[in-house]
Amino acid sequence: MKLLPAAVAFLSLPHFAAAQTFSVGTARAERGRVATGHLEVPAAADPATSIPVVVVHGVRPGPVLAIVSGSHGTEYASIVAVEKLIGLLDPAAVSGTVILVPLVNRASFDQKVVHVNPIDGKSMNRFYPGRSDGTQTERASYLITKQVVEQCDHLIDLHGGDLDESLRPYSYWTKTGREEQDRISREMVLAFGLDHIIISADRPKDPAASRYLENTASTRGKPSITAEAGQAGTVEPEDVEALVGGCLSVMRYLKMLPGAAAMLQNPVWIESVLSVPSDEAGVFYPLVKRGTYVAKDMPLGYVTDYFGRKIFEARAPAAGVVLYICSVPSMAKGATIANVGVVRTGN
Numbered sequence: 001m002k003l004l005p006a007a008v009a010f011l012s013l014p015h016f017a018a019a020q021t022f023s024v025g026t027a028r029a030e031r032g033r034v035a036t037g038h039l040e041v042p043a044a045a046d047p048a049t050s051i052p053v054v055v056v057h058g059v060r061p062g063p064v065l066a067i068v069s070g071s072h073g074t075e076y077a078s079i080v081a082v083e084k085l086i087g088l089l090d091p092a093a094v095s096g097t098v099i100l101v102p103l104v105n106r107a108s109f110d111q112k113v114v115h116v117n118p119i120d121g122k123s124m125n126r127f128y129p130g131r132s133d134g135t136q137t138e139r140a141s142y143l144i145t146k147q148v149v150e151q152c153d154h155l156i157d158l159h160g161g162d163l164d165e166s167l168r169p170y171s172y173w174t175k176t177g178r179e180e181q182d183r184i185s186r187e188m189v190l191a192f193g194l195d196h197i198i199i200s201a202d203r204p205k206d207p208a209a210s211r212y213l214e215n216t217a218s219t220r221g222k223p224s225i226t227a228e229a230g231q232a233g234t235v236e237p238e239d240v241e242a243l244v245g246g247c248l249s250v251m252r253y254l255k256m257l258p259g260a261a262a263m264l265q266n267p268v269w270i271e272s273v274l275s276v277p278s279d280e281a282g283v284f285y286p287l288v289k290r291g292t293y294v295a296k297d298m299p300l301g302y303v304t305d306y307f308g309r310k311i312f313e314a315r316a317p318a319a320g321v322v323l324y325i326c327s328v329p330s331m332a333k334g335a336t337i338a339n340v341g342v343v344r345t346g347n
């Protein structure tokens with residue numbers, strides 16, 4: 001494949017972790033060893049926090065892969081998956097280096113608060129690349145950008161359905177328009193193995209306003225992906241295994257582990273995601289399940305006024321697949337009832 005000189009210059013060169021030691025936060029691993037530590041986010045206008053981090057510094061040189069979860073601290077299957085990966089990775093078998101961050105949003109996890117960091121009320125996947133003088137979420141994002149994103153060649157951000165989201169597994173492929181980078185990230189989502197893949201072409205292009213974690217790596221020229229499995233507070237073995245197995249398969253694709261990656265052959269590509277908000281606050285009743293394929297205008301669920309009277313009915317804005325649907329009766333005005341993915345037809 002012929003690359004334009006500009007594209008070549010933009011693609012980050014692999015770090016190929018040749019150094020004898022590799023440090024992330026207070027975790028400092030010698031070659032062939034595992035180290036644990038923390039990203040210490042200092043106090044400012046609001047309190048300090050301490051984000052656990054692990055470095056698996058393989059015996060042989062190779063790429064640096066970051067695996068991050070728990071930006072939303074109640075997406076439990078993804079957090080459990082990364083803790084499980086930490087126990088599975090043997091540096092004697094690894095070529096390159098793996099940075100694992102199992103739980104970005106400690107306060108959300110500790111207090112069982114959905115979607116945001118309860119310290120400052122911000123989503124911990126919307127304020128990248130962060131700032132050193134901001135609120136806790138912004139300071140944590142800044143440290144993750146500096147310590148994790150800038151030191152890696154590839155990044156996998158793991159999510160899932162939150163406590164109030166009944167979600168079917170899927171991943172995101174971010175199209176940056178840079179051919180070689182997009183080829184590698186496409187092969188990473190195929191190696192990861194979740195059979196529904198959202199094509200994400202509308203993410204910010206400016207590395208200084210990247211908003212999302214994966215996009216922070218992608219806008220810095222590092223082929224990266226996001227994957228989601230698990231839902232509604234559950235930790236089902238099949239969801240955890242999908243995330244653990246997906247990360248291991250991507251490591252095989254990147255030649256960080258021996259063996260061939262199992263590449264997905266016929267995924268469902270989602271070309272757009274339509275969010276269906278509720279026009280009313282009330283009690284929500286779903287009419288379809290996660291993963292259901294719906295026709296345009298098919299009822300997705302309805303909202304009542306606490307007396308059993310229907311005050312709002314949500315319908316599918318287009319034909320597609322229900323990527324997730326609200327899993328609890330609590331419904332606020334303007335909150336999301338469901339996300340419907342429109343399937344790409346043809347090639």
Ligand SMILES: [Zn+2]
Nearest residue numbers: 072075159160
């Ligand atoms: Zn999430």
